[in-house]
Amino acid sequence: MRSPSVFEQIRSEAPQISVGMLTADWMSLGLELKLLENAGIKLLHFDVMDGHFCPMLTFGAPVVAGLKTPLLKDVHLMIDEPLGKLESFVAAGADIITLHAESARHIHRALQTLGKMTNANDPARGILRGLALNPGTPLGAIEPLLDQVDLVTLLAVNPGWGGQKFIPATRQRLSRLKEMAGEKILLGIDGGVTRDNFAEVAQLGADIIVTGSAVFDGKAPADNVRFMLNILKR
Ligand code: DX5
Ligand code: ZN
Numbered sequence: 193m194r195s196p197s198v199f200e201q202i203r204s205e206a207p208q209i210s211v212g213m214l215t216a217d218w219m220s221l222g223l224e225l226k227l228l229e230n231a232g233i234k235l236l237h238f239d240v241m242d243g244h245f246c247p248m249l250t251f252g253a254p255v256v257a258g259l260k261t262p263l264l265k266d267v268h269l270m271i272d273e274p275l276g277k278l279e280s281f282v283a284a285g286a287d288i289i290t291l292h293a294e295s296a297r298h299i300h301r302a303l304q305t306l307g308k309m310t311n312a313n314d315p316a317r318g319i320l321r322g323l324a325l326n327p328g329t330p331l332g333a334i335e336p337l338l339d340q341v342d343l344v345t346l347l348a349v350n351p352g353w354g355g356q357k358f359i360p361a362t363r364q365r366l367s368r369l370k371e372m373a374g375e376k377i378l379l380g381i382d383g384g385v386t387r388d389n390f391a392e393v394a395q396l397g398a399d400i401i402v403t404g405s406a407v408f409d410g411k412a413p414a415d416n417v418r419f420m421l422n423i424l425k426r
Contacts, residue, residue, distance in 0.1 A: 195319040198287045198311070198341050201234070202378055202399055204288060209420055210235035210266045210380075213259075214250060215354045216413070218379050225261055227348025227414035228407075234286070236263040237382075237402050240281075245295050246352040257284035264288065268324065268382065270351045271295065274317035275302040282309045282319065288378075290322030290345055293333045298388070299323075303340035322380065326342070326351060327359050329383070331369055343400065344373055349383030355405040358384030358393070366396045387416060391423050 202208055211233055213318060216224060225236070238256050242248035256267055264287040271277065275298070281289055289306055296302045303321055319324050322343035323334060334344055346365055349356035360376040362381065368378060382402035385393050393401060407416045 193359060195316050196316060197240060197316065198320045199318065199378070201264075202320070204376070205234065206237055206399035207394060207397075208258075208331060208403075209399055209417060209424070210237040210373040210402045211406075211407050211413075211417065212237040212239055212382075214239045215405040217410075221259075222419055224408075224413050226276055227260075227262065228374065228417055229237075229263060230295045231417045233267045233417055234264055235400065236261060237266045237379065237404065239266060239404070240267060240269050240271060241352065244272045245292065246270045248352050251282040253273070253280035256281060256286060266290075266402075267324075268402075269295070273297070278306055278309065283312055285313050286419050287311060287313065287317060288322055288343065288345065290324045292307070292324045292326065292351075293329055293337070294326055300337060300340060303331060303337060305342060315326060320378075324380075324382070331365060331372060334372065338377065341377060341379040343380055345382050345386030345400070345402075347383050348381055348385070351383075356384055358386075358389055361395060364398045366398060387419055390420050394423055 207406040241248045241250040263326050266288040268290045270304040311319050323341045324345040348362040351404045378399040380400040381398040385403040394420045
């Protein structure tokens with residue numbers, strides 16, 4: 193039997209939490225990821241920043257490749273002109289690749305190109321094509337791209353750092369986006385999601401909720417995700 197595509201997997205188990213590993217304790221990452229996996233996490237979120245598109249510089253494809261995990265790799269590219277780098281992230285095992293609408297002069301072409309690529313882990317899985325919008329980008333930017341995306345993610349913070357505060361206007365933007373996107377597109381929300389606002393964010397109806405620093409708050413990552421997953425089960 194064919195394994196389910198990434199799209200089918202997420203759709204059937206939505207909403208899912210994608211854990212941002214930027215603020216993890218990298219010295220104990222292997223152990224922590226195992227605990228998250230045992231708690232029921234399926235997605236690992238990689239924040240790739242180039243110091244141009246956003247102020248911080250994080251890591252590139254070799255780090256995505258080097259992290260061996262059965263979790264699905266959810267790669268968020270906050271880099272200028274990502275087209276030429278797509279192949280290296282696909283080769284690194286990305287299952288989801290999200291590009292920023294603001295990051296490329298020819299974003300349509302970048303998404304088209306991504307649409308022709310094959311998942312390096314398992315061709316049957318496909319690669320989920322994501323489009324992210326900064327908090328200052330009008331939602332209308334997605335309209336000409338709707339047939340080229342599987343996921344639209346709204347940033348609830350400005351890209352660049354973990355641990356920022358959730359921008360309240362994101363709530364309204366997500367409900368408008370829902371009307372625009374229709375049934376065939378998954379919705380994501382990224383940034384500023386904490387234990388305190390998790391229940392409220394979950395109510396907004398995104399399929400993928402990204403949370404990073406609130407999981408790796410230095411205490412107990414697995415407890416934090418269990419707390420969040422329990423809210424989703426209610
Ligand atoms: C914003 C990134 C987010 C962010 C998530 O630059 O795209 O993924 O780091 O981290 P928290 O959950 O700490 O806001
Ligand atoms: Zn992100």
